[in-house]
Amino acid sequence: MAENKKVLIIGGGMSGLTAAIEAAEAGNNAVIVEKTPFLGGRVAQLNKYFPKLCPPNCGLEINFKRMKNNADVTFYTLAEVEKISGEEGNYDVTIKVKPRYVNDKCVGCNACSEACPVEMPNEFNFGLDKTKAAYIAHNQAFPFTYVIDDRHCKGASCAKCVDACKYDAIKLDMKPETVNLNVGAIVLATGWDLYDTSRLDILGAGKIQNVVTNMQMERIASPNGPTAGKILRPSDGKEVKNIAFVQCAGSRDENHLPYCSFICCMASLKQATYLREQYPDSKAQIFYIDIRTPGRYEQFYWKVKDDPNVTLTKGKVAKITEDPSTKDVTVEAEDIIAGKKIKAKFDMVVLAAGMVPSTKNSKISDDISYTPDGFVVPSSLKKGIYAVGTLKSPVDVAKSVQDATGVAIKSIQSARRSK
Amino acid sequence: MEKKYGVYICKGCGIEKAIDIEKLSKNAAKGAKVPEEIVKNHAVLCSPEGLELIKSDIKEGTNTIVIAACSPRVKYEEFDFPGTITERVNIRELVAWSQQPNTEEAQMTAADYLRIGIIKVQKGTLPEPNVLEDLSKTILVVGGGISGLSASLEAANAGYQVVLVEKEAELGGWAAKLYKEVPRQYPYEKLDDPIIFSKIKEVESNLNIKVFKSAVVEKTEGQPGLLDVTIRNNGTSETIRVGSVIMASGWKPYDAAKLGYLGYGKPNVITSVQMEEMAKKGKIIRPSDGKEAKKVAFIQCAGSRDQNHLPYCSSFCCATSLKQAKYVREKNSDAIAMIFYKDIRTPGQSEIFYKNMQNDPGVLLTKADVTGISDAGNSSLFVEAENALLGEKIKVEADLVVLAIGVVPSTRAPQEYLDGLTEAQKKGDVAKNAYLETTPKPEFILNLDYRQGPEIPSLEGAYGFADSNFICFQYETRRTGIYAAGCVRQPMNISEAQLDAAGTAMKAIQCVEHVAKGIAVHPRAWDITFPDPLLIKCTACKRCTEECPFGAIDEDEKGIPFYKINRCRRCGTCMGACPERIVSFKDYSVDMIGSMLKSVEVPDEGLRIIALACENDAYPALDSAAINRKQLHPSVRFIPVRCLGSTNLVWVADAFSRGIDGLILLGCKYGENYQCHFVKGSELANYRFSKVQETLDKLQLESERCQLIQIAISDYDKLPDMINDFVNRIEEIGPNPFKGL
Numbered sequence A: 001m002a003e004n005k006k007v008l009i010i011g012g013g014m015s016g017l018t019a020a021i022e023a024a025e026a027g028n029n030a031v032i033v034e035k036t037p038f039l040g041g042r043v044a045q046l047n048k049y050f051p052k053l054c055p056p057n058c059g060l061e062i063n064f065k066r067m068k069n070n071a072d073v074t075f076y077t078l079a080e081v082e083k084i085s086g087e088e089g090n091y092d093v094t095i096k097v098k099p100r101y102v103n104d105k106c107v108g109c110n111a112c113s114e115a116c117p118v119e120m121p122n123e124f125n126f127g128l129d130k131t132k133a134a135y136i137a138h139n140q141a142f143p144f145t146y147v148i149d150d151r152h153c154k155g156a157s158c159a160k161c162v163d164a165c166k167y168d169a170i171k172l173d174m175k176p177e178t179v180n181l182n183v184g185a186i187v188l189a190t191g192w193d194l195y196d197t198s199r200l201d202i203l204g205a206g207k208i209q210n211v212v213t214n215m216q217m218e219r220i221a222s223p224n225g226p227t228a229g230k231i232l233r234p235s236d237g238k239e240v241k242n243i244a245f246v247q248c249a250g251s252r253d254e255n256h257l258p259y260c261s262f263i264c265c266m267a268s269l270k271q272a273t274y275l276r277e278q279y280p281d282s283k284a285q286i287f288y289i290d291i292r293t294p295g296r297y298e299q300f301y302w303k304v305k306d307d308p309n310v311t312l313t314k315g316k317v318a319k320i321t322e323d324p325s326t327k328d329v330t331v332e333a334e335d336i337i338a339g340k341k342i343k344a345k346f347d348m349v350v351l352a353a354g355m356v357p358s359t360k361n362s363k364i365s366d367d368i369s370y371t372p373d374g375f376v377v378p379s380s381l382k383k384g385i386y387a388v389g390t391l392k393s394p395v396d397v398a399k400s401v402q403d404a405t406g407v408a409i410k411s412i413q414s415a416r417r418s419k
Numbered sequence B: 001m002e003k004k005y006g007v008y009i010c011k012g013c014g015i016e017k018a019i020d021i022e023k024l025s026k027n028a029a030k031g032a033k034v035p036e037e038i039v040k041n042h043a044v045l046c047s048p049e050g051l052e053l054i055k056s057d058i059k060e061g062t063n064t065i066v067i068a069a070c071s072p073r074v075k076y077e078e079f080d081f082p083g084t085i086t087e088r089v090n091i092r093e094l095v096a097w098s099q100q101p102n103t104e105e106a107q108m109t110a111a112d113y114l115r116i117g118i119i120k121v122q123k124g125t126l127p128e129p130n131v132l133e134d135l136s137k138t139i140l141v142v143g144g145g146i147s148g149l150s151a152s153l154e155a156a157n158a159g160y161q162v163v164l165v166e167k168e169a170e171l172g173g174w175a176a177k178l179y180k181e182v183p184r185q186y187p188y189e190k191l192d193d194p195i196i197f198s199k200i201k202e203v204e205s206n207l208n209i210k211v212f213k214s215a216v217v218e219k220t221e222g223q224p225g226l227l228d229v230t231i232r233n234n235g236t237s238e239t240i241r242v243g244s245v246i247m248a249s250g251w252k253p254y255d256a257a258k259l260g261y262l263g264y265g266k267p268n269v270i271t272s273v274q275m276e277e278m279a280k281k282g283k284i285i286r287p288s289d290g291k292e293a294k295k296v297a298f299i300q301c302a303g304s305r306d307q308n309h310l311p312y313c314s315s316f317c318c319a320t321s322l323k324q325a326k327y328v329r330e331k332n333s334d335a336i337a338m339i340f341y342k343d344i345r346t347p348g349q350s351e352i353f354y355k356n357m358q359n360d361p362g363v364l365l366t367k368a369d370v371t372g373i374s375d376a377g378n379s380s381l382f383v384e385a386e387n388a389l390l391g392e393k394i395k396v397e398a399d400l401v402v403l404a405i406g407v408v409p410s411t412r413a414p415q416e417y418l419d420g421l422t423e424a425q426k427k428g429d430v431a432k433n434a435y436l437e438t439t440p441k442p443e444f445i446l447n448l449d450y451r452q453g454p455e456i457p458s459l460e461g462a463y464g465f466a467d468s469n470f471i472c473f474q475y476e477t478r479r480t481g482i483y484a485a486g487c488v489r490q491p492m493n494i495s496e497a498q499l500d501a502a503g504t505a506m507k508a509i510q511c512v513e514h515v516a517k518g519i520a521v522h523p524r525a526w527d528i529t530f531p532d533p534l535l536i537k538c539t540a541c542k543r544c545t546e547e548c549p550f551g552a553i554d555e556d557e558k559g560i561p562f563y564k565i566n567r568c569r570r571c572g573t574c575m576g577a578c579p580e581r582i583v584s585f586k587d588y589s590v591d592m593i594g595s596m597l598k599s600v601e602v603p604d605e606g607l608r609i610i611a612l613a614c615e616n617d618a619y620p621a622l623d624s625a626a627i628n629r630k631q632l633h634p635s636v637r638f639i640p641v642r643c644l645g646s647t648n649l650v651w652v653a654d655a656f657s658r659g660i661d662g663l664i665l666l667g668c669k670y671g672e673n674y675q676c677h678f679v680k681g682s683e684l685a686n687y688r689f690s691k692v693q694e695t696l697d698k699l700q701l702e703s704e705r706c707q708l709i710q711i712a713i714s715d716y717d718k719l720p721d722m723i724n725d726f727v728n729r730i731e732e733i734g735p736n737p738f739k740g741l
Helices: A014-025 A041-045 A055-068 A111-114 A161-163 A212-221 A264-278 A297-305 A397-417 B020-032 B049-061 B092-096 B104-123 B146-157 B173-177 B196-203 B272-281 B317-331 B350-358 B412-426 B427-438 B494-517 B541-545 B573-577 B589-596 B616-629 B652-658 B683-697 B712-716 B719-735
Strands: A006-010 A027-033 A073-076 A079-087 A091-098 A117-120 A129-133 A176-185 A185-188 A193-195 A211-213 A242-249 A283-288 A310-312 A316-324 A329-333 A340-346 A348-353 A355-357 A385-387 B004-009 B039-042 B064-069 B085-090 B139-143 B162-165 B209-212 B213-223 B225-231 B236-244 B244-247 B251-253 B269-271 B295-302 B336-341 B361-365 B367-378 B382-386 B392-396 B400-405 B407-409 B482-484 B554-555 B560-562 B584-585 B608-614 B637-642 B662-665 B706-710
Touching: A006 A014, A006 A176, A006 A397, A014 A027, A014 A041, A014 A055, A014 A073, A014 A185, A014 A212, A014 A397, A014 B494, A027 A079, A041 A055, A041 A212, A055 A073, A055 B712, A079 A176, A079 B085, A091 A185, A111 A161, A176 B541, A185 A397, A185 B269, A185 B554, A211 A212, A212 A264, A212 A348, A212 B272, A242 A264, A242 A329, A242 A340, A264 A297, A264 A348, A297 A310, A310 A329, A329 A348, A348 B652, A355 B482, A385 A397, A385 B560, A397 B146, A397 B494, B004 B020, B004 B049, B004 B104, B020 B039, B020 B104, B039 B049, B039 B683, B049 B064, B064 B104, B064 B637, B085 B104, B092 B616, B104 B637, B139 B146, B139 B213, B139 B236, B146 B162, B146 B173, B146 B196, B146 B209, B146 B244, B162 B213, B162 B225, B196 B209, B225 B244, B244 B494, B269 B272, B272 B317, B295 B317, B295 B382, B295 B392, B317 B336, B317 B350, B317 B361, B317 B400, B336 B382, B350 B361, B412 B427, B412 B683, B482 B494, B541 B554, B541 B573, B573 B584, B573 B683, B584 B589, B589 B637, B589 B652, B608 B616, B608 B719, B616 B637, B616 B662, B652 B662, B652 B683, B662 B683, B683 B706, B706 B719, B712 B719
Parallel strands: A006 A027, A006 A185, A027 A073, A185 A385, A211 A348, A242 A283, A242 A348, A283 A310, B004 B039, B004 B064, B064 B085, B139 B162, B139 B244, B162 B209, B244 B482, B269 B400, B295 B336, B295 B400, B336 B361, B608 B637, B608 B662, B662 B706
Antiparallel strands: A079 A091, A091 A176, A117 A129, A193 A355, A316 A329, A329 A340, B213 B225, B225 B236, B251 B407, B367 B382, B382 B392, B554 B560
8 A cells, every 4th residue: 555545643532533444444544643551532531422321432342343343544552743744645753652561462351450569540530549550441441451650660670560460461671662654644633631620729629629520520420430430429439419510610711711612511411410310319500601502412401401400500600618527519609690699518519621622732743833722723734634623623522523534534635636 | 165163262361260171172072063173272372372373273274263262352453364264252251250260150151152153153154245336436415505515525636526416506505695704713803705605616627526506316216336316407307326425405594484573574673694695785784774774683592492493502693693793893883783692602712703702892792582572663673581681671772683593404394294294104094195195295305215215314303404323423324325414414604514524525435435345334344244135035024124224125026125235234134134034144144143042051950041242332341341350140141243133033932942041132222312323223123022022922931031131331330230130030930941842
């Protein structure tokens, strides 16, 4: 195959996977470069999708199966692009691959993790629990190969995992590698990070134990999360019966994120159903500026709104405080329709935190223009380079998939142009 | 291909500790009638040394391979032996990791699985693709608005021929009627000129695109690659062969005549569409007297978000009104624009445009529910509203009112007509004929020759939008090779429609490429197998034609089915439907699965239960339960199936006549928000099961012995208990009375 029929996809989340697989299924060759040890990105961290409330791992499983059956999709994990040069049809790319310390002989038996004496915060669960330094993110992770986190691993002086592994799969002396590729087109699909809610002083994130982010809430509700899907609050593991959602936590705020993060209204409505389904006597209150449920999502909004145990209050939250003895959380807000102040106590508060493009903090390439908020300016991209999904503006999974599928044909056009 | 067998058992990952490998090897040879010397084992079969064992046998001619090791979901690269029939037998997850080690049960489970695997390869043959002749790779695009034009260009620029059919005399659709567009780029300050005219030029000068204007699709017959489309154009019809279709037939504004309560009908109340026309002509005026409008009120959600009108949000009207407010302000700096809204919906970065507009002191935004428009004298109007901030009722004067009119997909009218027809049909022929005579037939778009209906169907509760049922797969369609783009699918703005169009163009070209290679399209987008019925035994019962979810089977005048194989998604629903059991794939057949489950050893004491598991969701859930080292009940044997829709009732007889005590089907959620990627596989299986239950009762076999459990891939934590519950119920019922007969 001519090299120019090769497309590089930076980012192995839903957008990247989609772009790669779609292009490959039309006969092109796709290489995914993913920064973390596993594919699936943010989608793998979600409990359910809105509005269908179906499990995201179902779609990931299909996509992984499509990849397994298609030799034209390959991937590097723990890998980042260091340098891009050239032009459409002929881009030279330098990729730095960090050591996994576990090779392909890994069988996924968990012995290394059992032997590992080091505990570290579980990033997959946004620090809600701990994991070993030798670990796998979750039981449907792909690739199903363990990894050793060298920021925490004690190295050769410990090596208990090496002894525990019967398959000669652990190599603590693994070194970073550099891979050079020549590709015809490049898709930027590095996704998004959650806004750092600790900057929202008045909302108590990071200080009040029972104030969590929306992404943490996904993990709490997930069967493969820190509480095996039981919605329990972090401070004392008590069942959450009374919850508040604070919309636009960072978003639509000139001092934080001036844009709307698109997904948070639907996410909070969805998360209210998690709680309502698990505890029939539970209550949820959502504080919002505008409820944004475009298109047919409106129907989901109506369904949740119809639940008498869900209250929607238009108004900005002014202050969140903690009762030091009970660890309950008090929310002070203004109900601007009723024209009164509200002060109410909750078991737990979820901040519907905003979406920050990954390019806000780590620029992919210097010759791309970004908005002050870090979004890629699409018109600034060189020919043969395409940005997808949340790098251009906050969008949900459905829109990311649409965009990523479309980007696949763009990469095919690049290949054709440079024939 | 003459089969030469090799059976390889892995001892690693705890397998050797859980079961006696020697015993398993002997048992395999005996039970499955293969020579003992071909059964080999290795400490770590996936290691280079283990793989060498297999590869050296392949060099010696072994071509039919059974690997008893881990789940087929892992080590797929290692155990990939092109040109062979290879079957993975999962004795790691389903035995070593989920059964009590060193028990008689664990040993029997492993022996059953290995025997099942050997029988599977004995019954299977190596598939070859079925490539039809005279295939076309041309893409048909229906609709020449922004979506259709974009889709045409995307496909054409990827090297494909395109036929574009536009109903109107000119290309451009609604986008060509706009004065300006909402800003496309940061800082979202300046309105953009419409992009559509450059698109029209590009299309008209593109040699790969053939444009039909003032044309409609009269009929679409055939299957992907061989779709014969009859296009009527200026009174003449011509038929063109295409490979796949993009339906970009767009939307219509909601019928404003139904919005009398918002003043429509009064001279100075216009829709947002009329506002564009006016702005394009020049000044913003009051139609009643031609004077410049000084106070323009915009009423959001005119039709949208209203149970009595459109129960969805039309997505782009908020940004449109903000844009039109800018028209008002730019054309006359003395004029003010007032926007009455329920919620302002400017998701993503369009929020920045909203912010910019908020900063204009001549743009006033008020949250309120508009209750009516009344006359204020002198052709001016009052906007009356309630539930404004602080719960107030308000009354504001305006000299022009603009209704931000909602979106209705062009598929809505055909869908409603067809829904009505279905209802009438249920009441009998008289009602049906009366319906056909009295109901005006709306404009159909594709006029597909398709058993399940002539258009891309709308989902339940989708109000005619031809949307995908799947979040992960936005272009998963129920009409193979036919994809919907733009507002016919979801309400969306121009930029979104362009992206969406590119997505459908991708799927359309992928479809023709797959068909050219004889590969299925999504979701089994690697599969070269296909259903191949032994028609000599067909009784023309038509069940396969009726149950195929994708209209891939039609029947001739004698009622004998024939396949439009390029529509087939390889789910095996036809195989499950066939009472004569004559539909087979090379690697999947009624006889194969039947033989596999008949090979399960039925113990004299204790229960034996078979579970057929959907391979996309239920099977990975079993794996995941095992990875968490959850115990799976030792009485149950799990057999993966392509889709529960492929479950043939004869398997029930096969199982019970052998003395199996219970049968569980593990499949996807069905009904509204169904999760089956073959539309209704699990639902059909459940339907068939309900039929068989009567037979079971006749045989004095309790119908509770058969049960379908709807599970999702994420239910792995609950699954073992669900299975235990079923086993407990069977225990209460007692053993199968046919046991030992």
